[in-house]
Amino acid sequence: MLIILDEETLLKAVGDRNVVKKQNATIYDVANRVGVSLATVSRVVNGNKNVRDSTKEKVLKAIDELGYQPNAVARGLASKKSTTIGIVMPDVTNLYYAELTRGINDVANMYHYDVLLTNTDDDPVRDVLAINSLESKQVDGIIFMGNELDQGVRKTIDALNIPVVLAGCVDAQQKLPSVNIDYIDAFYEITASLLRHGHENVALVMGSLDEAINRDYRLAGYTKALNEVGRQVDEKLLFTTGRDYQKTLELAPKVVASGATAMIVYDDVVAVALLNYLHDHHFDLPGQMELVTSNDTNYSIISRPQLTSIAQPKYDIGAVAMRMLTKLMNNEDLKEQAVKLPHTIVQRQTTHELN
Amino acid sequence: MLIILDEETLLKAVGDRNVVKKQNATIYDVANRVGVSLATVSRVVNGNKNVRDSTKEKVLKAIDELGYQPNAVARGLASKKSTTIGIVMPDVTNLYYAELTRGINDVANMYHYDVLLTNTDDDPVRDVLAINSLESKQVDGIIFMGNELDQGVRKTIDALNIPVVLAGCVDAQQKLPSVNIDYIDAFYEITASLLRHGHENVALVMGSLDEAINRDYRLAGYTKALNEVGRQVDEKLLFTTGRDYQKTLELAPKVVASGATAMIVYDDVVAVALLNYLHDHHFDLPGQMELVTSNDTNYSIISRPQLTSIAQPKYDIGAVAMRMLTKLMNNEDLKEQAVKLPHTIVQRQTTHELN
DNA sequence: ATGAAAGCGCTAACAT
DNA sequence: ATGTTAGCGCTTTCAT
Numbered sequence: 001m002l003i004i005l006d007e008e009t010l011l012k013a014v015g016d017r018n019v020v021k022k023q024n025a026t027i028y029d030v031a032n033r034v035g036v037s038l039a040t041v042s043r044v045v046n047g048n049k050n051v052r053d054s055t056k057e058k059v060l061k062a063i064d065e066l067g068y069q070p071n072a073v074a075r076g077l078a079s080k081k082s083t084t085i086g087i088v089m090p091d092v093t094n095l096y097y098a099e100l101t102r103g104i105n106d107v108a109n110m111y112h113y114d115v116l117l118t119n120t121d122d123d124p125v126r127d128v129l130a131i132n133s134l135e136s137k138q139v140d141g142i143i144f145m146g147n148e149l150d151q152g153v154r155k156t157i158d159a160l161n162i163p164v165v166l167a168g169c170v171d172a173q174q175k176l177p178s179v180n181i182d183y184i185d186a187f188y189e190i191t192a193s194l195l196r197h198g199h200e201n202v203a204l205v206m207g208s209l210d211e212a213i214n215r216d217y218r219l220a221g222y223t224k225a226l227n228e229v230g231r232q233v234d235e236k237l238l239f240t241t242g243r244d245y246q247k248t249l250e251l252a253p254k255v256v257a258s259g260a261t262a263m264i265v266y267d268d269v270v271a272v273a274l275l276n277y278l279h280d281h282h283f284d285l286p287g288q289m290e291l292v293t294s295n296d297t298n299y300s301i302i303s304r305p306q307l308t309s310i311a312q313p314k315y316d317i318g319a320v321a322m323r324m325l326t327k328l329m330n331n332e333d334l335k336e337q338a339v340k341l342p343h344t345i346v347q348r349q350t351t352h353e354l355n
Numbered sequence: 356m357l358i359i360l361d362e363e364t365l366l367k368a369v370g371d372r373n374v375v376k377k378q379n380a381t382i383y384d385v386a387n388r389v390g391v392s393l394a395t396v397s398r399v400v401n402g403n404k405n406v407r408d409s410t411k412e413k414v415l416k417a418i419d420e421l422g423y424q425p426n427a428v429a430r431g432l433a434s435k436k437s438t439t440i441g442i443v444m445p446d447v448t449n450l451y452y453a454e455l456t457r458g459i460n461d462v463a464n465m466y467h468y469d470v471l472l473t474n475t476d477d478d479p480v481r482d483v484l485a486i487n488s489l490e491s492k493q494v495d496g497i498i499f500m501g502n503e504l505d506q507g508v509r510k511t512i513d514a515l516n517i518p519v520v521l522a523g524c525v526d527a528q529q530k531l532p533s534v535n536i537d538y539i540d541a542f543y544e545i546t547a548s549l550l551r552h553g554h555e556n557v558a559l560v561m562g563s564l565d566e567a568i569n570r571d572y573r574l575a576g577y578t579k580a581l582n583e584v585g586r587q588v589d590e591k592l593l594f595t596t597g598r599d600y601q602k603t604l605e606l607a608p609k610v611v612a613s614g615a616t617a618m619i620v621y622d623d624v625v626a627v628a629l630l631n632y633l634h635d636h637h638f639d640l641p642g643q644m645e646l647v648t649s650n651d652t653n654y655s656i657i658s659r660p661q662l663t664s665i666a667q668p669k670y671d672i673g674a675v676a677m678r679m680l681t682k683l684m685n686n687e688d689l690k691e692q693a694v695k696l697p698h699t700i701v702q703r704q705t706t707h708e709l710n
Numbered sequence: 711a712t713g714a715a716a717g718c719g720c721t722a723a724c725a726t
Numbered sequence: 727a728t729g730t731t732a733g734c735g736c737t738t739t740c741a742t
Contacts (some may be wrong), residue, residue: 005602026736027735028735036712036713038714039713039714040713042713043711046379047734050711051712053713069490071432071493071736072492073431073735073736074736075732075735076718076736077428077429077720077735077736077737078735078738079736079738084492091457092456093450093456095450098448101447102446102474105447105473114471114489115471116439117471117472118464118470119460119461132424133469136425137439138426232687233676245653272657276657276659298624299653302600303633303659304658381719381720382719383719383720390728391728393719393720393729394721394722395727397720398727398728399724406727406728407727425719426719428718429719429734431723431734432718432721432733432734432735497711575740702719
């Protein structure tokens with residue numbers, strides 16, 4: 001005769017609760033122990049009002065005794081909600097994205113979402129793969145970060161049945177909800193400031209001009225400031241490079257050779273490489289060269305001299321993006337589609353007094 | 356009469372495929388379209404050999420036409436595998452942990468796992484909460500990083516039915532699989548080196564002595580080197596602080612006041628704060644003060660002078676930990692429980708020649 | 711206030 | 727080689 005032991009009996013038989021891994025109890029076990037139906041247990045777990053206080057207590061007690069934890073996967077299948085969101089980003093080890101991620105994570109946890117994280121190294125193919133994978137995992141929403149909204153990525157997102165919010169990533173077509181600073185404004189302001197210092201040659205160091213954020217935003221702001229004082233963009237002062245310390249070190253002499261006496265840089269890692277090149281070649285900053293960076297990560301405080309920077313509320317960009325996503329996942333309307341958070345210019349040691 | 360349209364008919368009726376979001380096809384839809392059973396479709400999706408080539412092709416074709424993507428949640432419920440792992444870590448914005456995370460992520464993706472990420476800010480309570488949450492999401496394994504394996508965390512992990520690997524986190528009790536450098540050795544070596552330079556007072560700056568990694572590893576290595584030359588630890592030269600730039604700036608004068616002429620620091624953010632304090636107070640490094648840091652993140656290259664550092668193979672620690680986890684999830688045995696990856700000492704500008 | 715029962719989309723025996 | 731069927735653990739109508 002086959003004897004089937006239930007968990008409790010088994011534990012007693014073994015004598016020591018700690019020897020046996022707890023065999024995860026199901027909602028069924030809880031219902032059985034209390035003598036109610038699954039539905040009732042489900043109701044108390046989900047905070048449904050329609051449960052008598054006395055039974056609710058009994059259920060809660062049983063849950064505690066059994067160490068019952070709802071199985072989120074089963075719940076997800078039944079409810080079609082996974083309480084999980086996905087992040088698609090270039091690289092966690094880039095401080096800028098790491099800070100955005102932190103903001104996203106904190107707000108996500110606040111709303112009891114877990115976060116699936118994927119690094120795609122700015123590769124559009126991997127972006128698409130990542131989004132598809134997240135979709136198959138039934139995430140309730142996605143936050144997309146990255147330099148560029150590639151055509152394929154856009155199509156993939158359009159075909160999705162779940163909301164997507166861009167963070168630190170512009171949508172030139174203004175279709176997807178996004179959170180950023182006003183890049184045009186920021187680059188306009190800082191260029192204008194530098195121009196007022198009397199520079200003839202202000203270099204702009206950014207990412208690929210194939211990307212809208214460089215072409216239509218950073219460069220646009222820079223151009224606007226130049227045009228305003230009746231000047232044209234000199235292509236010799238435009239430089240593009242990836243977010244790589246070593247590669248930028250190689251670019252540095254070219255920037256210097258361009259005759260620039262001031263430079264505006266789009267990423268802190270790049271700016272620090274430039275700074276260190278100048279430092280190691282005994283340049284006087286800001287005397288011989290003024291330098292402004294863009295993201296105000298720890299790098300700009302840690303470097304010597306400290307970097308003057310366009311400051312983005314990085315954590316907040318992530319946090320606000322996630323907050324917007326929760327609304328979308330809740331089918332609420334958004335007040336604004338393209339949120340622009342305020343930026344500032346933090347004056348440090350690589351520029352003269354800015355105004 | 357009610358007419359129920361299938362997706363295809365609907366799309367044709369609408370006329371433009373792009374107007375309608377694709378209603379996710381199920382395995383059932385695929386089976387129907389081909390005229391086979393669910394099981395057959397499931398087999399081709401899962402690469403089961405028992406399918407005739409011709410039917411396999413037909414199924415593949417239908418999958419393509421329908422844009423079918425398996426529902427990972429349903430699959431997870433049925434198979435009891437989520438192909439998802441969890442990471443519990445202090446803070447993504449700390450470069451050290453970010454690099455480990457990157458290593459974990461890359462190997463995870465290589466094995467087709469997705470990664471759920473939680474920041475717990477070194478709070479044991481949040482560690483436990485995070486682990487429980489991951490468990491309810493049915494992750495197949497967990498990688499735990501952090502300063503300390505708190506008692507509660509340990510109990511929670513012990514009660515788990517899924518494998519856990521520690522990365523950049525020591526288990527003083529040697530029970531859980533882990534990947535680290537040999538901290539004792541590393542701190543012994545660097546202390547001995549500095550002692551050979553003739554220093555009377557070598558300060559050690561680390562995290563809380565309540566944590567085993569500081570007490571039993573970093574301090575132990577330091578002590579060993581001192582003892583070896585017949586000296587005792589002077590408590591006045593021991594400093595503890597969190598990984599915070601500003602707070603360390605406040606600690607800096609105390610370290611200087613201790614009379615130390617050399618210091619060994621456990622974290623790069625902390626080391627950079629100390630360095631900048633010294634720099635801003637016109638100390639000559641390494642002339643008046645030698646300084647060694649521990650993690651060899653970007654900070655040590657970016658700072659001026661560049662920091663001499665104990666170098667950890669951070670990415671590899673993450674990668675190896677994840678590789679071990681895949682084995683455990685696959686019920687394979689581990690050759691070693693406590694893997695120690697080789698460290699090096701990278702000589703830069705804050706120390707004299709090391710030997 | 712509570713229960714019964716039908717799925718959610720899939721995997722995995724088992725049968726053929 | 728393919729189909730049938732019974733779950734996986736839960737939510738959610740619909741009854742009562």
